[in-house]
Amino acid sequence: MPTAKKPAKKPAAKPKAKAKAPAKAKAKAPAKSKAKAAPKKAEKSPAWKAIHSSENDTWRTPKPLFDRLDREFGFGLDAAALKHTALVDKYFGPDHSDASRQDALSVDWDADVVYCNPPYGRKVGDWVKKGYEESLKGKTVVMLVMACTDTIWWHDWAWKADQIRLMKGRVPFRREDGSKASSAPKGSAILVFSPKFAKKGKQYISWVFDRYDDVD
Secondary structure, three states, X not given: OOOOOOOOOOOOOOOXXXXXXXXXXXXXXXXXXXXXXXXXXXXOOHXXXXXXXXXXXXXXXXXXXXXXXXXXXXXXXXXXXXXXXXXXXXXXXXXXXXXXXXXXXXXOOOOOEEEEOOOXXXXXXXXXXXXXXXXXXXXXEEEEEEOXXXXXXXXXXXXXXXXXXXXXXXXXXXXXXXXXXXXXXXXXXXXXXXXXXXXXXXEEEEEOOOOXXXXX
């Protein structure tokens, strides 16, 4: 009798491979922010440098220009000068031997008719304000300034002048020793603060100086 065949054993099922966990994406380190370079300061224009130069504080009005104004007004005081640049015997200036006459902005101007060619630095507005205030005391104050019509001080104080003479040409100032300095970087104006002129109403004049060897 034939022997019964044993049923073949089924192959054991292979264990299922475990699914691999997805690899975690590495977090990228935040990019280091580059430090912003400090903005470059705008280069000052030659005109700005010329106006604010400390050398300009000692420049003197050309004598022929002063003489013409002096014949018209008769000045008794030069409000902003040095011993060697004063155009009137009586003056205010930082080198004055009398300490009470060294700071014109802090004292009364002791003359009825005053000439003032102020330093053209940052305090020029203070000088024009002072000239206006002195005129309120009954004085005539004549000032030679740059015609900086776009500035605050011009609109606040120069505009109060009873007469504004806008000069044709540029004034060649003089150094302390009398030698010719460079011409003004801008046009110039003569401001007249005066009760006498106030009666005529505000005047604006195109003023031509007749000595062209002294005005460029």
